[in-house]
Each structure stands twice: as structure tokens, then as C-alpha cells.
Amino acid sequence: MIWNETKECMSRDEMSCLQSARLVKTVDRVYHNVPYYRNKMQQAGLEPGDIKGIEDINKLPYTTKDDLRETYPFGLFAVPMSEIVRTHASSGTTGKATVVGYTRRDIDIWKECVARAFTQAGITREDRMQIAYGYGLFTGGLGAHYGAENLGAMVVPMSTGNTKKLVTMMEDFDVTAIACTPSYLIHIAEVLKETNQLDKIKLKTAVCGAEPWTDNMRKQIEADLGIHAFDIYGLSEVMGPGVACDCIHHKGLHVYEDHFLPEIIDPTTLQPVGEDVTGELVFTTLTKEGLPLIRYRTKDLTSINYGKCECGRTLARINRFKGRSDDMLIIRGVNVFPSQIEAALLEMNGTTPHYMMIVDRQGSLDSLEIQVEVEERFFSDEIRELENLSKQIGHVIQNAIGLAAKIKLVEPRTLERSEGKAKHVIDKRTLV
Amino acid sequence: MYIKQLSVFIENREGRLDDVLEILKTNNINIISLSLADTADYGMLRLIVNTSARALEALKNNGFSASLTDVTVVRMPHKIGQLQELASLLCKADINIEYMYSISIGQDDACIVFKTSGKIEQFADQFKKDGVEFVTQNDIAAMVK
Numbered sequence: 089m090i091w092n093e094t095k096e097c098m099s100r101d102e103m104s105c106l107q108s109a110r111l112v113k114t115v116d117r118v119y120h121n122v123p124y125y126r127n128k129m130q131q132a133g134l135e136p137g138d139i140k141g142i143e144d145i146n147k148l149p150y151t152t153k154d155d156l157r158e159t160y161p162f163g164l165f166a167v168p169m170s171e172i173v174r175t176h177a178s179s180g181t182t183g184k185a186t187v188v189g190y191t192r193r194d195i196d197i198w199k200e201c202v203a204r205a206f207t208q209a210g211i212t213r214e215d216r217m218q219i220a221y222g223y224g225l226f227t228g229g230l231g232a233h234y235g236a237e238n239l240g241a242m243v244v245p246m247s248t249g250n251t252k253k254l255v256t257m258m259e260d261f262d263v264t265a266i267a268c269t270p271s272y273l274i275h276i277a278e279v280l281k282e283t284n285q286l287d288k289i290k291l292k293t294a295v296c297g298a299e300p301w302t303d304n305m306r307k308q309i310e311a312d313l314g315i316h317a318f319d320i321y322g323l324s325e326v327m328g329p330g331v332a333c334d335c336i337h338h339k340g341l342h343v344y345e346d347h348f349l350p351e352i353i354d355p356t357t358l359q360p361v362g363e364d365v366t367g368e369l370v371f372t373t374l375t376k377e378g379l380p381l382i383r384y385r386t387k388d389l390t391s392i393n394y395g396k397c398e399c400g401r402t403l404a405r406i407n408r409f410k411g412r413s414d415d416m417l418i419i420r421g422v423n424v425f426p427s428q429i430e431a432a433l434l435e436m437n438g439t440t441p442h443y444m445m446i447v448d449r450q451g452s453l454d455s456l457e458i459q460v461e462v463e464e465r466f467f468s469d470e471i472r473e474l475e476n477l478s479k480q481i482g483h484v485i486q487n488a489i490g491l492a493a494k495i496k497l498v499e500p501r502t503l504e505r506s507e508g509k510a511k512h513v514i515d516k517r518t519l520v
Numbered sequence: 521m522y523i524k525q526l527s528v529f530i531e532n533r534e535g536r537l538d539d540v541l542e543i544l545k546t547n548n549i550n551i552i553s554l555s556l557a558d559t560a561d562y563g564m565l566r567l568i569v570n571t572s573a574r575a576l577e578a579l580k581n582n583g584f585s586a587s588l589t590d591v592t593v594v595r596m597p598h599k600i601g602q603l604q605e606l607a608s609l610l611c612k613a614d615i616n617i618e619y620m621y622s623i624s625i626g627q628d629d630a631c632i633v634f635k636t637s638g639k640i641e642q643f644a645d646q647f648k649k650d651g652v653e654f655v656t657q658n659d660i661a662a663m664v665k
């Protein structure tokens with residue numbers, strides 16, 4: 089099923105045409121309504137008339153999270169405040185929160201995009217869907233909620249924090265679909281296993297996002313729960329969940345390009361890179377009224393492909409994320425992403441993703457310890473077997489990241505579980 | 521032929537052994553013998569208890585990684601050279617001992633617990649002829665008054 093066939097299956101020419109018309113309007117609007125953007129454009133020697141279509145995108149300056157912080161809270165809003173019907177804010181781990189605002193039309197488009205994403209995942213009005221993202225300032229809960237309602241599914245607004253109640257209702261309500269973070273879904277699967285409810289639930293579909301996960305993690309979730317799992321992408325600055333989502337063929341996430349113009353750039357030279365080349369993902373919003381963004385740098389590393397998908401959609405697809413430049417750790421001068429550790433662990437047969445990276449510094453040398461929970465499936469009563477397991481993990485990780493790590497086996501359920509974003513890193517190094 | 525040994529993975533953290541013993545006590549489980557193999561980070565606690573299935577369940581319910589392992593237990597008199605005789609029988613049968621420990625039960629005899637790499641049952645009759653006395657699960661249960 090395709091929610092909006094006209095938009096999701098249009099030819100590349102039609103799409104470029106639509107994007108160009110919308111880009112020209114957006115640029116014109118921010119130039120006239122947002123002094124901050126006007127200044128930036130003037131400094132670059134640009135006038136709205138210089139942007140005639142998407143082929144001129146490279147003339148425009150980039151926007152970053154710093155721009156949002158500098159104009160905190162509402163400085164980049166492009167409509168009178170009376171037009172704003174909703175705000176969300178992202179928790180600022182460093183410095184101020186970033187605030188986003190939506191007009192009524194922005195909310196309509198958001199729920200359209202999420203409905204497209206959920207339809208892409210096979211969800212229909214017959215489904216009963218638990219929304220298990222946090223509700224509140226975080227865009228996950230309300231974003232998924234409005235989309236599921238728009239689609240016509242029966243929504244169970246669980247939010248996060250009470251897994252026991254969630255699994256009880258999952259069984260009692262015959263819940264068939266869930267939206268949550270992948271790490272929370274793994275936690276839910278564990279609880280279902282513990283309570284012997286796995287064969288009593290009717291779950292068919294999960295749409296997971298808000299944190300990076302690997303294809304292997306998806307396959308494991310699918311096998312453990314006997315469901316189909318899909319990857320939904322979004323970021324609050326651009327809109328929230330529903331900017332892109334993968335389809336049953338899992339060959340990249342379809343970007344709702346009629347609303348968000350994607351670009352991939354080299355993060356060092358800031359120049360666009362070609363199709364299928366990995367770089368930083370950049371978005372320009374094409375229809376947003378409240379907070380239009382011009383060439384917003386997401387810090388997410390991925391590549392893009394414009395080929396038509398087997399599912400029939402012509403929407404460009406972005407690849408599974410290679411990591412976030414924000415999450416990147418530099419250990420002994422090597423760039424390490426937690427997602428690489430995750431992928432390596434999952435490639436080993438039967439290893440689950442419960443691990444913790446502990447980075448420390450002894451003298452002037454960085455040390456990396458990876459704690460891995462010894463779960464039943466690779467339990468052995470022989471020390472030699474356990475030592476072999478440690479060695480094997482160490483080997484696989486060294487191959488993946490090019491660094492030797494100390495592997496420490498720990499008891500099951502001793503590493504911190506999160507119901508929001510997964511915590512897999514403890515960095516004890518104090519920067520001098 | 522085999523006895524079920526309870527094997528528990530424990531981290532080298534303060535109080536973990538105590539936690540295991542506490543759980544066994546609360547569940548009214550009697551420990552007949554135990555051995556602890558340890559490395560820098562973790563240990564493997566191996567126990568012979570009166571009711572291994574119930575002990576396993578109790579530990580799992582408390583989040584421990586534990587399993588039941590097949591081990592062989594033989595009874596032998598307290599006489600010099602007995603253990604050597606057993607070792608040599610196993611050696612001749614080309615059976616490796618992964619680990620072993622003992623159960624001391626009385627003045628006159630003792631029991632040896634061991635895990636072997638190969639299957640021991642095919643040699644069971646021969647060993648019995650050679651005077652090896654295998655201890656059964658019922659014998660274990662009877663060791664508890």
C-alpha cells in the first residue's frame with residue numbers, strides 16, 4: 089500500500105520541478121520574514137531571485153544547530169507567533185535546548201509524512217498501535233501518535249517507562265503494531281520472554297527510530313518477536329519522525345522529498361558528493377511554515393540513491409546511517425562509532441547487542457574495555473569456552489574498528505538498559 | 521549415569537557468591553559439594569545440590585546465567601592410589617578430564633566429581649568391571665539427611 093501515490097511515485101523530472109518551485113518560495117519567505125536568514129544571505133551576496141531552482145541550492149549558506157541556539161528560542165520562526173500551534177524542544181546535552189515551532193499546516197504535513205511511513209511499513213486502519221516513544225517536548229511520541237491517528241489505526245498512547253503495563257496491554261488489546269526506539273523494543277522482547285507472553289501477543293509490525301541501529305539488529309528483533317521491523321528517521325529540527333522510512337525491501341529509507349530536499353555533502357569541504365557516496369546528510373525544508381530550514385546540517389553520515397525502488401516508490405533512498413559525527417569517539421587517534429561495535433557483535437552468531445564501551449586513559453594512552461553480557465545462549469560451564477568467547481569477540485571488534493579492546497564478560501542484565509536512547513558508552517577520560 | 525551439576529557464572533564483584541548462596545538457602549536447597557574456578561574478571565561456580573532443577577530455576581529467576589551440566593561422580597575408598605587408578609582408566613579409554621573436584625562424605629570413602637570431554641557411557645560397563653562405583657542422582661539425594 090502507498091499512502092500518497094501521486095507524491096511518492098512521481099517521475100524524477102516532476103519531483104525536481106515541484107522541489108524547485110517550493111524551494112524558490114521557501115527562500116523568498118525566509119529572506120523576507122527571518123532577519124537572521126536575510127543577513128546570512130546578504131553576507132553571501134545573495135538575493136531571493138538568485139535561487140531559481142534546486143540546481144542553485146549550492147549557492148545557499150548552511151544552517152547548523154548553532155544557528156538555532158543563537159536565535160533561541162524563536163529567532164528562526166518565519167510566521168507571526170499567533171500562527172504557531174505547537175512547540176517541541178530537544179534536550180540540549182550541551183548548552184541551550186533547541187526549540188522548534190509548527191503551524192497548523194506544519195502539523196498536517198507531519199501527520200501526512202508519518203502516515204506515509206507507517207503505510208510503507210504495512211500498517212493500516214485495521215491495526216492497533218502502541219506508541220512507546222516519550223510524549224512531551226521530544227517529537228517522537230506526539231509525532232508518531234498524530235501519524236497513526238491520521239492513518240486510522242487504533243492508537244494506544246503508552247509513552248515510555250512502564251514496560252510491564254505495555255506488555256500486559258499488548259496482549260490484552262491484541263496490539264499489532266508498535267512505534268518505539270529499537271533498544272526499547274529489545275527490552276520489551278526480553279520482558280515478553282521472561283513473562284512467557286511471546287506466543288500470546290499478536291504483534292506484526294514495529295517502526296523504530298530515534299537512535300541508530302544496524303540491519304543485523306533489525307533482523308534479530310524480527311526473529312525474536314516474529315515481526316517485521318522498519319526504520320523511521322527524522323530529527324526535530326527538520327520536523328520529527330517521518331522525514332524518511334524504509335520499506336519492506338530494506339534497501340534504504342525513502343525520503344519524503346516533496347517536503348524535504350536532501351543533499352549529501354563532504355563534511356570537511358562542504359561540497360556536494362555524488363550518488364552512493366557517504367557524506368553528511370543536509371536537509372532543506374520545502375513546505376515548512378513555522379521553522380523553515382535552509383541546508384540544515386544533520387551531522388548524520390549516509391549516502392543517497394535515486395533509483396526506483398522495487399516497492400514502486402521513486403522517492404530517493406538514504407542508506408542506513410554510518411553513525412553520527414556527534415557520537416564519534418576518538419580512541420588512540422582512531423574514529424570509532426558505537427554502531428560499529430554493535431554491528432560486529434551482531435555478526436557473531438548468537439551474540440545480543442547488550443554491551444558497554446568504557447573508554448579511559450591510563451597515562452597518555454587511551455584504553456577501551458567492552459563489557460558484554462553472558463547470556464544463556466553462549467553460556468558454558470567451562471572457563472576455556474568463555475575465554476574463547478572473549479577472544480572471539482575481541483577479534484571481531486578489532487577487525488571492525490582497528491583497535492584492540494579488553495573484553496570483559498559480565499552477568500546478564502547488569503548493564504544499564506534505557507527506555508529512551510541507548511547508552512553504550514562511558515567515557516571516563518578527562519580532557520586536559 | 522550422569523549427575524546434574526549446577527553451573528553459575530558470577531562476576532568477581534563483592535557479594536555475588538553471597539547472593540547465590542542466599543538464593544539457594546531461601547529456596548531450601550542443600551549444597552553437597554562446590555568448586556569455584558576463577559579468572560581475573562569472573563568465576564564459574566559449580567555445585568552439586570540435592571535438587572538441581574529447582575536450584576537452576578531459582579537462580580535464573582534472580583537473573584543469573586546458570587545451567588545444568590552432565591558430570592560423572594564415582595565413589596572410591598580412602599586408599600592411596602585410588603584416584604590415580606581412575607585417572608589411568610580414563611586415560612586408557614582416551615577420555616579427557618575437563619575439571620574435577622571432590623565430595624567428602626565419610627571416614628571410609630570419598631566421591632570424585634568430574635566432567636569429561638568424551639562420552640563416558642560407552643565405557644561404563646568396562647569401568648564397573650574394573651571396580652569403579654558410579655554414584656547416581658538418587659545416591660546424591662540420599663547424601664542429605
Ligand SMILES: [Zn+2]
Pocket residue numbers: 334335336337342397398399400401
Ligand atoms: Zn521501497
